[in-house]
Amino acid sequence: MLVPQALQPAWEQRPEKRQVHGTRAVHIAEALQPAGDADAFYTSASGIPVSVITADCVPLLMARRDGAMVAALHAGWRGLYAGIIGRFWEALREQGERPSEWVAAIGPTICAPCYEVSEELAQDFMRHYAALPAHAVVPSHRHLDLRAVAQYELERAGLAAFEHVGGCTCCARNADGTHTFRSYRRGDRNSQQHAGLLRL
Numbered sequence: 154m155l156v157p158q159a160l161q162p163a164w165e166q167r168p169e170k171r172q173v174h175g176t177r178a179v180h181i182a183e184a185l186q187p188a189g190d191a192d193a194f195y196t197s198a199s200g201i202p203v204s205v206i207t208a209d210c211v212p213l214l215m216a217r218r219d220g221a222m223v224a225a226l227h228a229g230w231r232g233l234y235a236g237i238i239g240r241f242w243e244a245l246r247e248q249g250e251r252p253s254e255w256v257a258a259i260g261p262t263i264c265a266p267c268y269e270v271s272e273e274l275a276q277d278f279m280r281h282y283a284a285l286p287a288h289a290v291v292p293s294h295r296h297l298d299l300r301a302v303a304q305y306e307l308e309r310a311g312l313a314a315f316e317h318v319g320g321c322t323c324c325a326r327n328a329d330g331t332h333t334f335r336s337y338r339r340g341d342r343n344s345q346q347h348a349g350l351l352r353l
């Protein structure tokens with residue numbers, strides 16, 4: 154679910170929560186709980202949404218099939234490279250969660266043709282994801298496919314199913330020609346991002 158900035162709930166504007174392209178995950182147990190610097194949030198508390206703000210990075214919304222727990226992850230290239238998805242599942246497995254009982258939505262993310270990166274970063278990613286074909290990670294010269302990397306991480310974590318939702322934040326357009334999503338790469342800044350949220 155995407156909510157325009159103007160409709161963003163108050164908890165998104167609270168300074169006690171800051172996404173920092175890291176891998177820290179926070180268990181949310183109560184409403185308006187300060188989360189500090191973190192990029193992954195999960196809860197089993199009914200009525201408390203977990204959410205992430207993105208504009209090009211990968212928003213991941215995950216839910217246990219029985220509806221007893223939900224999670225939201227913000228995964229840009231830094232977070233993916235640092236292993237946010239794998240670390241998140243490592244932590245949840247330790248708490249007894251089984252990824253095979255979960256499903257995920259990979260939300261609107263910048264597409265590879267729109268996402269040009271440095272030669273060095275492209276090479277780093279190909280090395281880091283050597284288990285994947287190089288053209289899956291970097292489909293064309295210096296263009297990184299964040300969705301493919303996120304999908305690979307979800308498969309590796311063992312999730313039961315996932316779906317790509319929405320298109321490219323940078324180039325997807327509506328029928329009237331206007332851009333569908335906000336994009337940092339295209340020039341939208343911090344005040345112009347999406348909220349992806351989920352609650353029990």
Ligand SMILES: [Zn+2]
Nearest residue numbers: 264267321324
């Ligand atoms: Zn695009």
